[in-house]
Amino acid sequence: METPDQIRDRLLARFPGASVAVVANPGPAAQHSLLLGSGEARAMAEFLRDSPGLRLDFCSNVTGVDWLDREVTDVASKTIPDPAGGPPKLVEQRTKRLQPGYLEVVYHLYSVELRHGPVVLRLRTGNRSDRVAVPSLTPVWRSCEFQEREVFDLFGVVFDGHPDLRRILMWDEFKDHPMRKDYVEPDDYEWEPTPHADVLAKARRHYPAAAPAAKEEPAP
Amino acid sequence: MLGTGLLQGLAVTAKNLAGSYHDPKRFVTTQYPEERTKLPEAYRNFPFLVSESTDDLMGTLRCVACQICEKECPPQCIYIEKSKDKKPDASGKMQVYPAVFDIDTAVCMSCQICVEVCPFDAIKMDQIFEIAATDRFTGLLLGREALAKPNAYYHTLHPVDAAEVDDRLATARKAAAAKAAPKPAAAPPQPPVAPSAQAPAPKPAA
Amino acid sequence: MSFSLPSPLESAPGARVRAVRDPFHGDLLEVSMGPHHPSTHGVFRMNVTLDGETVVKLKPVFGYLHRNHEKIGENASYLGSMPYTDRLDYLCSMTNNWAYALAVERLSGQTVPERAEYLRVILAELTRLLNHTCFAGFILQDCGASGTPLMYAFREREKILDLFESLSGSRMMCNFQRFGGCRADATPEWLEAARALVDGYGEFEELLTGNEILMARTQGVGRLPAKLAVGAGITGPMLRASGVGYDLRKVDGYGVYPRLDFRVPVGADGDTYDRYMVRVLEMRESIKILRQALGTLPGGPVMDPKARLRGFRAKPGEVYSRIEGPKGEIGFFLISDGGPNPYRYRVRPPSFINLTVLEDLCLGHSIADTVVILGSIDIVLGEVDR
Numbered sequence: 098m099e100t101p102d103q104i105r106d107r108l109l110a111r112f113p114g115a116s117v118a119v120v121a122n123p124g125p126a127a128q129h130s131l132l133l134g135s136g137e138a139r140a141m142a143e144f145l146r147d148s149p150g151l152r153l154d155f156c157s158n159v160t161g162v163d164w165l166d167r168e169v170t171d172v173a174s175k176t177i178p179d180p181a182g183g184p185p186k187l188v189e190q191r192t193k194r195l196q197p198g199y200l201e202v203v204y205h206l207y208s209v210e211l212r213h214g215p216v217v218l219r220l221r222t223g224n225r226s227d228r229v230a231v232p233s234l235t236p237v238w239r240s241c242e243f244q245e246r247e248v249f250d251l252f253g254v255v256f257d258g259h260p261d262l263r264r265i266l267m268w269d270e271f272k273d274h275p276m277r278k279d280y281v282e283p284d285d286y287e288w289e290p291t292p293h294a295d296v297l298a299k300a301r302r303h304y305p306a307a308a309p310a311a312k313e314e315p316a317p
Numbered sequence: 318m319l320g321t322g323l324l325q326g327l328a329v330t331a332k333n334l335a336g337s338y339h340d341p342k343r344f345v346t347t348q349y350p351e352e353r354t355k356l357p358e359a360y361r362n363f364p365f366l367v368s369e370s371t372d373d374l375m376g377t378l379r380c381v382a383c384q385i386c387e388k389e390c391p392p393q394c395i396y397i398e399k400s401k402d403k404k405p406d407a408s409g410k411m412q413v414y415p416a417v418f419d420i421d422t423a424v425c426m427s428c429q430i431c432v433e434v435c436p437f438d439a440i441k442m443d444q445i446f447e448i449a450a451t452d453r454f455t456g457l458l459l460g461r462e463a464l465a466k467p468n469a470y471y472h473t474l475h476p477v478d479a480a481e482v483d484d485r486l487a488t489a490r491k492a493a494a495a496k497a498a499p500k501p502a503a504a505p506p507q508p509p510v511a512p513s514a515q516a517p518a519p520k521p522a523a
Numbered sequence: 524m525s526f527s528l529p530s531p532l533e534s535a536p537g538a539r540v541r542a543v544r545d546p547f548h549g550d551l552l553e554v555s556m557g558p559h560h561p562s563t564h565g566v567f568r569m570n571v572t573l574d575g576e577t578v579v580k581l582k583p584v585f586g587y588l589h590r591n592h593e594k595i596g597e598n599a600s601y602l603g604s605m606p607y608t609d610r611l612d613y614l615c616s617m618t619n620n621w622a623y624a625l626a627v628e629r630l631s632g633q634t635v636p637e638r639a640e641y642l643r644v645i646l647a648e649l650t651r652l653l654n655h656t657c658f659a660g661f662i663l664q665d666c667g668a669s670g671t672p673l674m675y676a677f678r679e680r681e682k683i684l685d686l687f688e689s690l691s692g693s694r695m696m697c698n699f700q701r702f703g704g705c706r707a708d709a710t711p712e713w714l715e716a717a718r719a720l721v722d723g724y725g726e727f728e729e730l731l732t733g734n735e736i737l738m739a740r741t742q743g744v745g746r747l748p749a750k751l752a753v754g755a756g757i758t759g760p761m762l763r764a765s766g767v768g769y770d771l772r773k774v775d776g777y778g779v780y781p782r783l784d785f786r787v788p789v790g791a792d793g794d795t796y797d798r799y800m801v802r803v804l805e806m807r808e809s810i811k812i813l814r815q816a817l818g819t820l821p822g823g824p825v826m827d828p829k830a831r832l833r834g835f836r837a838k839p840g841e842v843y844s845r846i847e848g849p850k851g852e853i854g855f856f857l858i859s860d861g862g863p864n865p866y867r868y869r870v871r872p873p874s875f876i877n878l879t880v881l882e883d884l885c886l887g888h889s890i891a892d893t894v895v896i897l898g899s900i901d902i903v904l905g906e907v908d909r
Contacts, residue, residue: 124840124859125632154753158843158854158871203856205843205871209753209769215843240756243879251591266586266908275591322733329730330671345678357689359707389833391603428606428698433706434833442692 098213099150101129111144112137120219130203130217135231138220139258142237145206145216153206153216156238159245161252163225163278166198198225200254204234204241222254225277233259251276358475361442362427364420364464371467378465379439381406382415386431386440394424395431410493418461422448438482441471551579554890558587562665562894565904569881569893576889581882585875588908596868601627601702601835604868609696611853611870612906614654617646617687618848620700625777626844626855627702631837639704639825640779645717645816646687646699647778647846648809652724653683654849655760655802655809658901659731662799665898666740675730682720689713703830714817721813724806732803741795745884745896748793755879759851761900764801765793771847778846785812795899802901836863850874850901872909874902 099107101119108117108131116134133141145153171192176185200222207214220231233256235241245256246265253274256262264271273280336343347354369377382399398417406412431440443466450456472479557568566587572580592611596604608623609616621643628635635643660676684694690713691697691706699706709717731737747757752765762769770787772780788804790797837859845854851873858867877900884900885893 122840124630124838124842126629126840126842126844128841128843156756157758157845157852158856158869160856160867160869160871162858162867205854205856209767212769212774217843238756239751239754240876240879242755243875251593266589268586276594280594319735322735322738326730326734333675345681357685357692359689359692361692385833389600389603391599391606426606426696427693428696429692430602430606430698 101131101216104145104151104216105131107148108141108144111148112141115141117141128215128217130219132219132221135220138218139232139234139237142204142218142234145218146237151216152208152210153214154238155207155209155214156204156234156240157207157215158203158205159234159241159248160203161248161254161276162201162203163252163276164198164201165225165278167196168193169196199223200225200229200252202231202245202248202254206238229253230255230257232257233262235259250274253277356444358477360444361429362446363422363425363443363448363459364427364429364431364440365443365466365470366418366461366464367439367441367471368465368467371469374465374467375462376404377406378414378461379406379437380415380418381412381437381439382418383437385434385436389430389434391428391430392424392426394421395419396421415461418464420459420464421457422459423453423457438486441475441478444474556890556893558584563897564661564902565907567902567904567907569897571885571890571893573890576891578885578888578890578893581885581893583878583881586908588904590909592870592909593868596870597865600864601837602832604865605700606696606698608870609698610905611872611909612848612850612874612903613695614657614903615650615849616695616697617650617699618846619853620697621647622844622846622848622853623855624700624702625846626842626857627837629844630840630842630857630859631702631835633703633830634827635704636824636827637779637821638708638823639827641816641820642705642709642825643700644778644780644783645709645813645820646690648812648816649683649686649717651809651849652806652813653680654901655806656680658802658898659799661901662741662795662895662898663731663737665894666737668736672731679724686713686717686720689716701826701830701832702835703827705825708825709820714820717813718817721810721817724810732800737799738796740892740895741799741899743792744795744888744892745899746792746794747880747884751880751883752793755883756876757851757880758873758877759848760801760805761798761851761877763787764790764797766790771845771852775845779816780812783812783815795895798899798901834863836861837865841867845871848873850903850906851877870906870909872906874900875907875909878902878907 105117105119108115115137116132118132120130120132122129145151171194173190173192174187175190177188178185202220204218204220205214206216206218222229222231231254233241233245235245235256236258242259242261243265245259246262248254249256249259249262250264250267251274263269267275333343338344367379368374369379382397384397384399387393387395387397396417396419397415400414400416403411403413406414427442429442432442448457468479468483471482552573554571554573555568556571557563558566563569568584568587570580570582570584571578592607595607599607605620605623608619611619627633656676656679660673663672664670687697688694690709691699747761747765749765749767752762753767753769757765758769766789768787768789771777772785773787785808788801788808790801837857839859839861841856841858843854843856845852852871853873854871856867856869856871857865860866881897881900884896888896
């Protein structure tokens with residue numbers, strides 16, 4: 098089984114100019130993944146499926162991940178020479194910037210023929226609102242059909258080239274994408290006998306007059 | 318030969334039909350509710366709160382309202398309010414007690430996680446499964462009065478576990494008493510429940 | 524000759540059955556089969572377009588049992604998700620527990636004591652026996668043998684459920700595995716009961732195998748070619764019935780399976796009969812595994828003493844971990860950001876993905892055969908809809 102770096106080099110040799118990067122996984126499992134650019138993703142996937150050393154003919158798992166906008170701090174250190182002639186000073190410069198969020202689709206590939214795996218592929222959308230399309234890999238692996246529909250349904254990723262892109266678990270008239278991190282539950286308050294804080298908050302929103310009657314949370 | 322498979326299957330059916338008249342292994346139906354199967358000791362359904370004493374259930378709850386189970390409960394069916402005052406627990410230490418302890422059995426899925434995370438052995442799994450009510454909310458909401466059961470009851474349900482817990486608690490209390498002994502001035506007041514707490518279960522010399 | 528079908532039924536909510544005119548094929552009939560059809564194994568709907576009695580198009584409709592299991596998992600602590608995994612495939616809670624526990628153990632780099640590994644294998648194989656027994660009962664029910672085989676199957680299943688109950692406290696919602704081991708240890712009496720069960724398992728098969736009606740209804744029905752099966756991500760007994768000997772117990776060798784001697788049964792035709800026979804043969808192999816595991820069960824603790832129950836956190840990272848469940852590859856994909864609950868919690872549901880080929884299997888068969896084909900895929904809606 099080749100390492101992700103070797104697979105990246107093979108992909109780059111076959112598709113010069115394509116965007117392929119290895120995303121490291123810091124955890125003990127160390128399943129590193131390959132981030133593919135949307136442009137050549139399908140051609141690269143076909144190559145992974147058919148190339149003799151890999152033969153990744155079995156796409157086991159397809160899923161989405163929602164990464165929200167987050168603030169990251171870049172640390173750049175530079176040395177400033179001391180005008181008085183002493184040793185140069187090392188100064189750390191911290192700049193904060195907003196990293197825009199994106200949706201990510203993760204594919205876990207195995208080879209039934211050669212019995213190895215997993216090779217993890219990632220595709221990323223441009224943002225979380227209007228540029229949410231990635232190429233569908235259903236033409237390469239049929240097993241993506243329902244799973245990509247599920248990602249479309251629950252995360253709102255649009256798969257270009259999917260033969261039958263409809264909602265699958267939610268009903269067709271449903272508007273939002275429930276697996277997104279900023280999804281707000283519909284406000285369907287139901288009285289519960291165990292008054293936890295969020296239940297109480299909902300109760301106050303719905304029945305402002307009756308709220309004092311509800312059991313109060315004990316003071317923290 | 319065509320039909321042998323069918324005949325072979327029918328032979329099994331006939332064996333079972335005849336067997337159901339004399340062989341208890343082939344007559345597996347239990348005529349519930351007149352007859353009941355014996356539940357295994359590990360069987361669990363709905364939690365209950367353990368009290369040391371049979372007479373004073375509310376006064377001798379082991380629960381100190383630490384709210385760990387409320388936090389860990391996956392379906393969030395436990396609701397606890399801490400008391401404002403303190404009263405002595407079984408070992409005589411002044412402790413907060415639960416002023417309100419509700420379990421919504423309509424939500425509870427008997428997963429036993431509250432029992433596993435409880436550091437005080439205060440909540441244990443019951444074996445009641447015939448709980449029914451005519452209304453969805455208050456009938457299935459068990460308060461502290463309905464949940465509190467004596468330690469003796471716990472011994473009848475899970476004798477092995479209960480003996481182990483009693484052992485552990487007795488050791489811990491002895492250690493606490495030994496620690497408190499050198500300075501008798503600061504010794505906690507005698508627990509009012511000590512005699513009855515000893516009564517229900519045969520405890521090792523504690 | 525080619526013809527185009529009108530828009531699918533989904534566009535016309537409320538219409539249960541409607542006829543569609545087609546100039547070449549006479550009247551095509553769109554039937555909404557389910558969600559409350561007894562043969563759909565729960566609340567599952569198939570929009571079937573029929574030409575006479577022959578299926579020309581079939582679209583499965585899901586989601587009637589959808590509760591967004593994955594969102595619940597992301598909001599619950601690592602431990603808090605464990606009882607919810609029982610409810611995925613509610614016939615096989617022990618293997619679901621194991622799959623999830625294994626994923627979290629791989630995510631956090633925990634180890635499991637040897638006795639717990641053996642106990643997990645024993646419970647997983649009992650689950651496989653249980654699931655395949657139920658499968659045989661249900662597929663006979665789907666063939667029209669109403670009642671008797673299913674009752675026999677449930678009588679056998681009951682014995683295994685009693686074992687689960689006396690070990691874990693619950694018949695179906697076992698919630699037994701923990702990160703770093705098992706929740707309770709098996710007593711010698713329990714092991715004795717398990718041995719007795721394994722030795723006395725088998726009358727049920729006599730009832731069915733060789734039955735001419737079963738053969739007539741299932742042989743040659745719903746052929747699944749190996750190439751399509753692999754491409755469509757089919758796993759478990761269904762893949763092996765198509766002639767692909769891909770069993771994660773052999774391929775990944777998780778747990779203590781590499782130390783146990785068993786074979787992987789493989790079908791030849793990939794039809795419904797093969798899917799039945801592969802499962803029957805798998806039950807025999809499971810009994811072999813159980814005999815070995817019960818015979819060589821080592822002593823020692825069943826829980827890693829370093830394992831934490833409360834306040835469990837995993838280091839940042841991600842893992843995809845899979846095991847061979849009775850229905851196929853059940854996998855968990857977890858992303859940890861170091862917090863008390865997973866950032867992303869994903870279940871790879873085998874019976875959901877096995878349904879991908881339902882339409883391919885049913886085309887050209889009669890409506891009565893779709894029921895048998897659906898039964899041979901062996902789905903549980905708790906897992907399909909999640």
